[in-house]
Amino acid sequence: MNLKSYGETLDRLNQSIKHNLDNTEAIAHQGEAYRLAKQYEQALTYFNQAIAQNANYTWAIAHRGEVYRQMKYYPQAIADFNQSLELQPDYIWAFAHRGVTYRCMGKHYYQKALADFSRAIDLNPNYAWAIAYRARIYDLLRRYEEALVDFDRAIALDQTVFDNWLSERGSLLSYVGRYAEAINCCQLALQADPNNHFALYNIAIFQARWQGLAKASLDIEKARALLLTLRDTQERGMVLYRLGGLAAIEGQIEIALNYLQTAIPLDQEAVEFARHDIAWLEMRKLPKFLNLISELD
Structure with a gap:
C-alpha cells in the first residue's frame, strides 16, 4: 500500500469514527493503517483506545503486539500476543508473530520461536510466511538440512517470501557442502540481476571452499570490485x-x-x-x- 492509499484509508476510517465515536472496529483499523505506515506512536494511540472500549478485542490486542515488536518493545509485544492467544487459542497470526518476536530477542529464545512457528504451521500447513521464518530459525540453530526443507517448501508456495531467494538458498546449500548446487543458484540470481552483490560474493566464497583460492581468484576480484563501488x-x-x-x-x-x-x-x-x-x-x-x-x- 502506498502513502496515498494509506491516506485514503485513514480518511475513510476518520469519517466512520466521526459518525460513531464508539466504532471500536474502525478505531482499531485506524491503528492498523498507522502501523502499516510505520507511524507507531499514532498506531498505539488508536489500538489503546479500541482495547479500552473492548478489553477482549483479540485482533486489536495482537496487532498492538506487532506494533510493540516493530518498536522493539519485546516484553510488551509478548504480553499482548500471550493475551490474544488466551482469548483465542488457535489464533495462527498471533502464534507466528510471537515467534518473530522471540526470534528478535536473541538466541536464548530461538526454541520458543521454533515452537510458535511450528504451531502456526500445524494450524495452517500452507502458511508460507511462517514456514519461511521457521526455515530461518533452523538456519540460526545450525539445523541446515531442516532449514532447506522448509525453505524449499516456502518458495514452492510463494517465491516472494524471501527478498533474494536464490542467493539465500545458495547460502544454505553451502552450509551443507553442496557447492555446485549453491553456485548454480547464485548464477541464476545473476541472470536476473548482474549487479547482485550477494550472489557474486557467494560464488566467490563457494568456489574458494570447493576448488581453492586459485580457481576462485577471478570471482573474488569481481565481487570485490563491485562491492567497492x-x-x-x-x-x-x-x-x-x-x-x-x-x-x-x-x-x-x-x-x-x-x-x-x-x-x-x-x-x-x-x-x-x-x-x-x-x-x-x-x-x-x-x-x-x-x-x-x-x-x-
Whole structure:
C-alpha cells in the first residue's frame, strides 16, 4: 500500500469514527493503517483506545503486539500476543508473530520461536510466511538440512517470501557442502540481476571452499570490485561485511576483522551472517571474532 492509499484509508476510517465515536472496529483499523505506515506512536494511540472500549478485542490486542515488536518493545509485544492467544487459542497470526518476536530477542529464545512457528504451521500447513521464518530459525540453530526443507517448501508456495531467494538458498546449500548446487543458484540470481552483490560474493566464497583460492581468484576480484563501488550506499553495512568475508577467505585476518567490526553497527544482520558464513571458518576460534559476534562463553 502506498502513502496515498494509506491516506485514503485513514480518511475513510476518520469519517466512520466521526459518525460513531464508539466504532471500536474502525478505531482499531485506524491503528492498523498507522502501523502499516510505520507511524507507531499514532498506531498505539488508536489500538489503546479500541482495547479500552473492548478489553477482549483479540485482533486489536495482537496487532498492538506487532506494533510493540516493530518498536522493539519485546516484553510488551509478548504480553499482548500471550493475551490474544488466551482469548483465542488457535489464533495462527498471533502464534507466528510471537515467534518473530522471540526470534528478535536473541538466541536464548530461538526454541520458543521454533515452537510458535511450528504451531502456526500445524494450524495452517500452507502458511508460507511462517514456514519461511521457521526455515530461518533452523538456519540460526545450525539445523541446515531442516532449514532447506522448509525453505524449499516456502518458495514452492510463494517465491516472494524471501527478498533474494536464490542467493539465500545458495547460502544454505553451502552450509551443507553442496557447492555446485549453491553456485548454480547464485548464477541464476545473476541472470536476473548482474549487479547482485550477494550472489557474486557467494560464488566467490563457494568456489574458494570447493576448488581453492586459485580457481576462485577471478570471482573474488569481481565481487570485490563491485562491492567497492557500493561502500557509500544505503547497503554500506552489508557491503563492508562482504568485503570482510572476501578478506577472510584470503586469510587476511586483521583486514577481515576490521571490516566486520565496522559493519556490525551499521547492519546487525552482519552478526548472524558471520556466525554461519563459510568465509569465516578459520576464524571461529579467534577471541576477537567470537567477541564481535557475541559468542564468547
